[in-house]
Amino acid sequence: MPLFDDDLDETGSAEELPPTPAGFRREWAQLRDMDASMHHNDAQRWSFLKRPSTLETYSFLFKRACGEPHEVVRRRLRELQNADPLWVGLASEVRARLMLQAGDLSQGEGDCGTASAEVTNGSVPAGHILLHAAPAKVGEDRRGRDALREALAKPKRLAGPRTPDEVDRLFAALFAEGPWLRKPLAWAWQRALDSLDECGWFRLPPLLLLGPPGCGKTRMAERLAELAGLPRSRLEGASMTASFPIGGSDFQWNSSHPGEAVRLIHESDVANPLVIFDEVEKGQTSSSGGDPRQALLPFLQRSTAASYRCPYLQAPVDLSHVTWILTANSLEGLSAPLLDRVTLFPVGYPTGSDLERLVIRVLDGLEVDERVVARITTEIEGGRLTLRGLERLKNDFRALGRRPMLH
Incomplete structure (x- = not known):
């Protein structure tokens, strides 16, 4: 069977057409x-x-x-x-x-199934995708690498909303929780709809949220994953001193391991999880471990992520469906190639009515006076309290509510 349809004969017919x-x-x-x-x-x-x-x-x-x-x-x-x-x-x-997928679909559309669905006769269950082709086993299976290869070679489920209506409901909830983050949310909303049109499943291009500590950047990313039903993982730039958590380490090392995206896909059996890299500008370069920010670059470009050669697996794996959300307090230490691969949104603290509604929602269910809400709003707007501090106040109010009343 030829690869492509045969081209038509460009010489035309040997019989000359009459001049009519x-x-x-x-x-x-x-x-x-x-x-x-x-x-x-x-x-x-x-x-x-x-x-x-x-x-x-x-x-x-x-x-x-x-x-x-x-x-x-x-x-x-x-x-x-x-x-x-x-x-x-x-x-x-x-x-x-x-054509394998076409053969599977010709048997009739069914439920997307679960991540544990077995592959039958080379077919891929609906709502799943293949990310890795396990190479042939060579020698002893040290440290379970061949088992990981075989597990990754099985079809992985595509999680997240699958229709425009589901995407709209997801971002309506996010807008309600973080109205001061409307610009990055509006961008993510449209990119999610684009992904449905192009691929049929949920995926966002790399996103960088730039803003002061405690303004809700990481919280928004976590809520996005939670409401979308995506497995998520969070990397801390402030404590990262090598590139291995990002890209993985070479299998020749006794302490070798896969990178975070590969690990998360393997543990969740989901092809399109969300990875949060918090405070990416604070990642440190070590003499032997490399720069974690440089290690990010292949994952932030879809063409290179699609054929990323994992140093632990020593084989390519498709990581192009992973969503990466980076947060930073400043652009210091972030290279031009990294910034070229992300969409950057400066964000700040909520103010005015947005902030007041947030305080009321966080303290919902607690007996808090309106004057207390106004005071908390003033403290946050004045920079003397952050949104993290608001969560601590919520816990304090709960503790006070549990104390016995004295007569």
């Missing part, structure tokens, strides 16, 4: 069909070389390419072919993987 209006129409129709077929073939090649991971993504890419001028598609196809001399084999591999 009907003959000209037939010749024009033949040339039009031939041009359309060549356009579609180039669009097909280009779509395969973009390495789509699902049929939905391939369909999106193919339809977009067919709607663009043929000259544009040809130029983009030549760029991809020049970038990878083995493009025919690559396209064949992608096509074969997509």
Whole structure:
């Protein structure tokens, strides 16, 4: 079976058309069909070389390419072919993987299943995706690496909202909880909808929230993961002195381990978890462990994350579906390549009515006087209290409520 549909014969028919209006129409129709077929073939090649991971993504890419001028598609196809001399084999591999999905879908749509669903005859359950191809075992399975490879090679579930309505409800709840963060939330809302259109599942491009301590940056990221149903992990830049927690360490070391994204995917059986890197600017470079901020770079660019070669697995794994949210108090120490890979949003403390509603919501259920709410609001606006301090006050009020009344 050929990889691509055969191109039409560009030489045309050997029989010369008669010089009549009907003959000209037939010749024009033949040339039009031939041009359309060549356009579609180039669009097909280009779509395969973009390495789509699902049929939905391939369909999106193919339809977009067919709607663009043929000259544009040809130029983009030549760029991809020049970038990878083995493009025919690559396209064949992608096509074969997509045909496996097509065979699975032809048996009828079903429930997305669970992360423990077994692969039958090479098929991938609906709502799952393959991220890793376990290489053949070589020698002794030291420290369980082969077991990790086999586990990662099984289909992983795609978590999070799957329809525009679910995305809208998710961000409506986030807007209600953090109205002072409306700009990054509005951006994330639109990117989530874009991800559904392109891929069919939830994923956000890398995001950097820049603001003072205690303004709700990390809390927003955690609530996003919680409300979206995504597994999450949090890395602390202030205590990180090496790059190994990000990218993993070489298997030759006795203390080797995979990076955080690989670990989280393995433990959750979810292909698109969310990783929070808190206070990323405070990561420290060590002489032997590398710079954690530099180690981030491959994960923040989708093309490189899709074929990240894990030093622990010593094999590529697709991490392009992981959402990364970084927070920072300043831009000091953050390189230009890192900033070029993220969308930056300066954020601050809530003020005015936003702050007052937040205080009331946090203290909801506690018997707190309106004057106390006004005083807390004033303290936060004056910089003498942070949102973390507000949580501590909430605990203090609860403790006071438990004390016995004295008569």
